[in-house]
Amino acid sequence: MLDKLVGLAMLVAATFVFLYYTIWTLLMPFVDSDHPLQNVFPPREWAIRIPVVLIILGATVIGTFLSMVMIKSNRKKAAKAKAAAKKKA
Amino acid sequence: MTRAQQTISIALLVSSLYLSLYLELIPLPTLIQTAIVPVLPFWALVSFGAWVLFRLGWGMLTFHDTPEAYKELMEEVKIAQADLRAKGVNVD
Numbered sequence: 001m002l003d004k005l006v007g008l009a010m011l012v013a014a015t016f017v018f019l020y021y022t023i024w025t026l027l028m029p030f031v032d033s034d035h036p037l038q039n040v041f042p043p044r045e046w047a048i049r050i051p052v053v054l055i056i057l058g059a060t061v062i063g064t065f066l067s068m069v070m071i072k073s074n075r076k077k078a079a080k081a082k083a084a085a086k087k088k089a
Numbered sequence: 090m091t092r093a094q095q096t097i098s099i100a101l102l103v104s105s106l107y108l109s110l111y112l113e114l115i116p117l118p119t120l121i122q123t124a125i126v127p128v129l130p131f132w133a134l135v136s137f138g139a140w141v142l143f144r145l146g147w148g149m150l151t152f153h154d155t156p157e158a159y160k161e162l163m164e165e166v167k168i169a170q171a172d173l174r175a176k177g178v179n180v181d
Binding site for chain 2: 003004006007008009010011013014015017018021022025026029030044047048051052055
């Protein structure tokens with residue numbers, strides 16, 4: 001039951017994000033600056049800043065995860081090599 | 090034609106089309122040139138993210154769980170792990 005709710009939430013979030021961002025970037029330039037619809041959207045520089053920040057954040061998270069996995073596996077390999085060398089000697 | 094070649098050729102096609110718009114090789118109204126064209130790659134990226142999220146959510150919503158198959162699979166995994174451990178493979 002919970003995963004169906006999560007799936008529905010993701011659907012709604014994806015639709016909302018797509019519609020909001022599309023209207024923000026592709027429609028608002030053609031809307032007069034004193035139209036009340038402008039109050040629903042922040043200034044347009046933010047339409048660039050937010051995705052850039054998210055990309056950098058995502059790359060950081062993925063890079064951190066990758067480095068942690070590599071360090072762990074190297075440590076395991078070194079420990080194994082040490083154990084094998086001890087056994088030999 | 091491999092899938093990689095296909096993807097690269099489509100990517101090159103789309104980037105050359107966008108570059109022709111960005112470098113003003115096609116005459117466009119000023120508002121579109123200054124406010125819409127620079128924003129198009131970000132819009133494409135955000136729309137792609139929204140599409141992927143939609144597909145994931147849809148999959149989660151319409152997934153049909155099979156508990157008996159799950160139990161059977163876990164049993165098979167245990168048997169395989171015991172077998173490999175006996176043969177000396179590290180499965181932990």
